[in-house]
Amino acid sequence: MEPKDIAAVLDEIATLLELTGENPFKIRAYSAGARALESLPEDLDTLIAEGRLGDLPGFGEALVEKVTELRRKGELPFHRKLKASIPGGLLEVLQIPGLGPKKVRSLWKELGVEDVAKLKEVCDSGAVAELKGFGAKTQAKILDGIRNRVAYAKRHRWYQAAEVAGPILSGLRALPQVEHAEAAGSLRRNRETVGDLDFLVAAEQPGPVMEWFVTRPGVKEVTAHGETKSSVRFESGLQADLRVVPAEQFFFALHHFTGSKDHNVAMRHRALGRGLSMSEWGFKSVDGTAPAPGAASEEEVFRALGLPWIPPELREGSGEVEAAEQGSLPDLIRPEQLRGVFHVHTTESDGDDTLERMAEAAEAFGWEYLGISDHSKSSQQAGGLDEARLAAQVKAVGKLNASGRFRVRVLAGSEVDILRDGLLDFSDDVLAGLDFVVASVHSLFTLDAEAQTARIIRAVENEHVDMIGHLTGRLINRREPYDADIPRIIDACAANDTCIELNANPWRLDMDWRWWRRAAEKGVLCAINPDAHAAGQLGFTDYGVRIARKGWLTAADVLNARPLGEVLGWLGR
Ligand code: DGT
Numbered sequence: 001m002e003p004k005d006i007a008a009v010l011d012e013i014a015t016l017l018e019l020t021g022e023n024p025f026k027i028r029a030y031s032a033g034a035r036a037l038e039s040l041p042e043d044l045d046t047l048i049a050e051g052r053l054g055d056l057p058g059f060g061e062a063l064v065e066k067v068t069e070l071r072r073k074g075e076l077p078f079h080r081k082l083k084a085s086i087p088g089g090l091l092e093v094l095q096i097p098g099l100g101p102k103k104v105r106s107l108w109k110e111l112g113v114e115d116v117a118k119l120k121e122v123c124d125s126g127a128v129a130e131l132k133g134f135g136a137k138t139q140a141k142i143l144d145g146i147r148n149r150v151a152y153a154k155r156h157r158w159y160q161a162a163e164v165a166g167p168i169l170s171g172l173r174a175l176p177q178v179e180h181a182e183a184a185g186s187l188r189r190n191r192e193t194v195g196d197l198d199f200l201v202a203a204e205q206p207g208p209v210m211e212w213f214v215t216r217p218g219v220k221e222v223t224a225h226g227e228t229k230s231s232v233r234f235e236s237g238l239q240a241d242l243r244v245v246p247a248e249q250f251f252f253a254l255h256h257f258t259g260s261k262d263h264n265v266a267m268r269h270r271a272l273g274r275g276l277s278m279s280e281w282g283f284k285s286v287d288g289t290a291p292a293p294g295a296a297s298e299e300e301v302f303r304a305l306g307l308p309w310i311p312p313e314l315r316e317g318s319g320e321v322e323a324a325e326q327g328s329l330p331d332l333i334r335p336e337q338l339r340g341v342f343h344v345h346t347t348e349s350d351g352d353d354t355l356e357r358m359a360e361a362a363e364a365f366g367w368e369y370l371g372i373s374d375h376s377k378s379s380q381q382a383g384g385l386d387e388a389r390l391a392a393q394v395k396a397v398g399k400l401n402a403s404g405r406f407r408v409r410v411l412a413g414s415e416v417d418i419l420r421d422g423l424l425d426f427s428d429d430v431l432a433g434l435d436f437v438v439a440s441v442h443s444l445f446t447l448d449a450e451a452q453t454a455r456i457i458r459a460v461e462n463e464h465v466d467m468i469g470h471l472t473g474r475l476i477n478r479r480e481p482y483d484a485d486i487p488r489i490i491d492a493c494a495a496n497d498t499c500i501e502l503n504a505n506p507w508r509l510d511m512d513w514r515w516w517r518r519a520a521e522k523g524v525l526c527a528i529n530p531d532a533h534a535a536g537q538l539g540f541t542d543y544g545v546r547i548a549r550k551g552w553l554t555a556a557d558v559l560n561a562r563p564l565g566e567v568l569g570w571l572g573r
């Protein structure tokens, strides 16, 4: 077992011990052990072989033994038994925001909560509000959390849906009967979550195509198996529809099933104005007089209505048909237009790869610059840097640049914590010595909207802050955004010439695409940042570009689409 996975087991042991009511000292030892393993100064096998594991901070005999066993055997009976001693449903209860092990333990011991269903029951009855340390507000929050959990189970993060869709699409295209194949629906529109997959195929003979589709690996249930439509459910819970149509209908069907519904309504309205009714089958003359055009491409569907092709990600019924009519569709940003990134972590804080390794990976992208921004000291759990370590890192970056090893210019920055009152984790003097500064909220997610907004705006107003990281703190399908007044923050960013990050981590995609048009109209710049914690995550930028496109952004709206010289000029503004 790798050190990172061993650390995860130790963390789970700490949680389980807390649920069983073990003494805090013992619990802390396991958490501390997990942290130590995440930032090992040396190879784990060497430490074990030379009997020096016990030299690590907080490593007693018990921890040395358990880590050694996990490393060698990949499992630990102690862990297995501990897990078996606790109702299985409790770990799920722990996933509900706001419920830590301590609270879950009192729910379990005082009210007999062993799973989410029972938790809902005791909340509905009002018993939780009466419990010591809870109260009516907490009870309401738990009920919100349970409701969100149900909604989350119905939708899938875009990247997960794309991972399932990719091989199916290439498989369909390789079938001899298949003339065209596309994935339509919300996946094609780059929504942040996908309800179900919608495959569309042009083929004269649907039978073999349907047969192939319903026998894919991972299919758990076939819910429909017909001549024109089949539906399946995968083990992950994700469902997929496949429709097979004759070639002459394909591009009408593709347009229809790409959606959105609101976009389709706007298009049908426009068609009616030209005497045509529009459906997934094609155009029809309303009164039999107008000729009903066919379409050999999706462009031709739009052209028949006097419009240029509208990129799928804009088809949300939010003015894209009008913009197309006026010839004012945006020239959407493309992945190859990015010339560098900000917001990348290294082993100095919670990243997996060293500065050199990250630079090497950035070089492979052909980027001109790479902004390193490890966490600041208040983010203890992430190994945040204090002033001395930050100064050493700035030096190391300077040395690496001077060495000429890489063409990519490494920029020395920080992802500095925004503290409770909106002050920052480093003094202005320290921040002034950096190439760039990302300021982020990593604590106090439950402040009320007024306090949260004021806190973030204070950071926006700091002259050393170049951009705000993951503005709303959401984790897609996991955690709702914190309460904050986004329009007011956008206005503050415009007034202070502060950029907003589009965090491209596929769990975050934050700020949400729905706000970007407004931000760009006010002149706020976007930085599409991977927030990479490993070299392999620099490519998250592709997810970010998808969302930027969905937010109508062009290269001119994106700071890291600018060349190095201009970026340095902007940072020194
Ligand atoms: P999802 O699956 O919830 O993430 O979202 P979509 O957009 O993929 O929705 P889905 O799978 O129900 O349907 C795919 C597209 O088919 C949808 O975006 C528009 C079109 N569509 C489906 N049902 C209707 C309908 O009743 N009226 C209209 N105008 N279009 C529909």
Ligand code: CA
Residues within 6 Å of the ligand: 185, 186, 187, 195, 196, 197, 198
């Ligand atoms: Ca769908």
Ligand code: CA
Residues within 6 Å of the ligand: 185, 196, 197, 198, 241
């Ligand atoms: Ca569907």
Ligand code: ZN
Residues within 6 Å of the ligand: 415, 440, 442, 469, 470
């Ligand atoms: Zn962060």
